[in-house]
Amino acid sequence: MLQIIRERWRQGFRTGEFPKEEPLMPPRFRGLPLFKQECPPGCDRVCETLCPSSACKQVDGRMVLDLGRCLFCADCPACPHGGITFGNNYRLGARQRQDLLYSGGEYPLAQPLEPARLKLFGRSFKLRQVSAGGCNGCEADCNVLGTLVFDLGRFGIQFVASPRHADGLLLTGPVTENMRSAVLDTYEAMPAPKIVIAVGACGINGGPFSHSSEVSQGLDSLLPVDLYVPGCPPHPYTILDGLLRLLDRR
Amino acid sequence: MKDLNPKLLKNGEAIPLESVATLDFDDFSDCLLAEVRKQGRVVACFGVPAAGEGSELELFALVARDRNACVAVYRTRIGERFPSLTPNCPQMHFFEREIAEQYGVVPEGHPWLKPLRFHNAWRPGADAWGRPADQHPRSGEMEFYRVDGEGVHEVAVGPVHAGIIEPGHFRFQCYGEKVMHLEISLGYQHRGIERMLQNGPHPATMAQMETIAGDTSIGHGLAHCQVLEALSGCEVPAKAQSIRALALELERLANHVGDIGALAGDVGFLPTFSYCGRLRGDYLNLTAALCGSRFGRGLVRPGGVLFDLDPALAGEMLARLKGIEGNTMGALELFFDASSVLSRFEGRGRLSRSVAEDLGLVGVAAKACGVPRDSRFFHPTGVYRHLFDDLITEETGDAMARARMRSREITVSIELLRRIGTTLPEGPIRAPVGPLKGDALAIALVEGWRGEVVHVGLTGGDGRLRRYKIVDPSFHNWSGLAMAMRDEQISDFPLCNKSFNLSYCGFDL
Structure with a gap:
């Protein structure tokens, strides 16, 4: 017993000050993309073919990056003119699929739920997590929110074991053929009104597997999605920030 | 048995394919079993459609000789059916099920030939279980090993589990609290x-x-x-x-x-x-x-x-x-x-x-x-x-x-x-x-x-x-978990499962 108390003392208090203080991201972290310049005149739009996840498009001489598809590759091959780099802004959660089409400037961060659902879920929000082809990256970064560094419970958010107890479905993975019916069953089993959150490039658009015939093309082809959290996988703070914005806590 | 010196390669080494002789299936089988008896272990076994016309499948088996820091490569050809090696070499059981599922060939005599990941065969029209080719197989649809008798009951868990974990299906045959047999059916994470x-x-x-x-x-x-x-x-x-x-x-x-x-x-x-x-x-x-x-x-x-x-x-x-x-x-x-x-x-x-x-x-x-x-x-x-x-x-x-x-x-x-x-x-x-x-x-x-x-x-x-x-x-290791659960209390499954902590998506690919 004394040993346990001594060790407890030694391990110290570890819960972060988020959201009062901004988290310190590692210098090499890849967050919200930065576009260096307008596309040079006469550029033959190679970005549209070079991006491995088809996230890049050129529209009216400007690069548009679909953050829902983007894998935040360290060796982003998309723009041979060096037009794309990644900054350290980790806040990426968005409410609408088209908000993820980013071409620089201010990013349309997730807005709170509308008043009716906000009143219901704002202070107590229970989530059922389903992995449907996820690689355990997004899952691990959701799981970690329960550790004492993030301490999800202090925001009234909790992952629960049954869809019957849940207010929302948090989905990771590209929704494989083999998980499609289980995902729909889980959604059906939740009492209304309910919320759907797609975490990670796979859940939003199939991620690295979008070309496979074994996966769906994004969760929003199956269910209405209320929050998109881009990344491969998203940083835990990206997920937490999205959840808190949804609940009007940031 | 003929003395067939296999081609050996080291970790991180490439060899020309022509240096690997194609054996008769009987020689292939003898060599593989002899290797495994001598402490070899099958690190990979897979099929690939033979070049040219026809429906023949080339079969490769790679056996690690740990003490010699090398891997022996064996190669043979099979048609639509081939004799299963699993009865004499249990570590082949998932490899053979995988080959059957991918190419629609049948390893004859396989003791538990069931789908592994529930996807259509890669060769159109071929299916080892005769399932319709125009529909996606339903995950978990297979005959589970079943124990009957008084006081015997079955517990089915998953694919969706109570927690932030990946999906898989576990089927327990229990006598009271005691697990007699656990069968694990995966494939829910299969992305192809x-x-x-x-x-x-x-x-x-x-x-x-x-x-x-x-x-x-x-x-x-x-x-x-x-x-x-x-x-x-x-x-x-x-x-x-x-x-x-x-x-x-x-x-x-x-x-x-x-x-x-x-x-x-x-x-x-x-x-x-x-x-x-x-x-x-x-x-x-x-x-x-x-x-x-x-x-x-x-x-x-x-x-x-x-x-x-x-x-x-x-x-x-x-x-x-x-x-x-x-x-x-x-x-x-x-x-x-x-x-x-x-x-x-x-x-x-x-x-x-x-x-x-x-x-x-x-x-x-x-x-x-x-x-x-x-x-x-x-x-x-x-x-x-x-x-x-x-x-x-x-x-x-x-x-x-x-x-x-x-x-x-x-x-x-x-x-x-x-x-x-x-x-x-x-x-x-x-x-x-x-x-x-x-x-x-x-x-x-x-x-x-x-x-x-x-x-x-x-x-x-x-x-x-x-x-x-x-x-x-x-x-390999999912089979270990199934065996480890025999004669255990079903309530100890989470603990045993966690002590292995295996990957669903790594298995399902």
């Missing part, structure tokens, strides 16, 4: 990775390799790069080798520490549960300091690594490691000193050495049964050639042994990190990778944190991948 690799590598391939099992991004990414480097004859610079090993050990540390925390959580021992959950993040953050991603995404690339580690950053990482190490040791000590913890783990989910060997288990699960399996030791590449000599095993084969294995590997990995971090060579971190040699075969064995990750690449005449085989350690 091997099939997407045909004619690769493609632009999206590297991202797919890093997400075969996201918790083993470095392990699988590294195995893939080693295959491409072998096939192109690329020499990876020494500094890149060091950085790769550093990342692989950080991945091991994060997961082993996380696993011990989760084991503590499963028996309600909250101090270690809380500390390890946080400490796992500290190791992940060290990886993020190196490459920006907590899981090491984007670090390993063919030819080397993308992120340099200068002495200043190495020093900073080692300084942080020192603090994390102290807290890790404190958390582990509490766990292994608490009698209430020990009494829950000792003797649970016991596997014998012979079962582990028969099923071809690898990694932590094998080593916990006293079976020496570690490709860092037996098939070393890069810095492991001169840095790694701590092959650890435990004897008891129970959940406690698997926990102890992790704890002891944590100590070894921290020491390795320190040795790598203080002896970083100078020089470049990446070498150019040329085109892949045509008609060649290469293998990479990487000791990921769960165990041996195996990738095999086979190129066609055009230098594109004709077949790419991925074997996650979980492929």
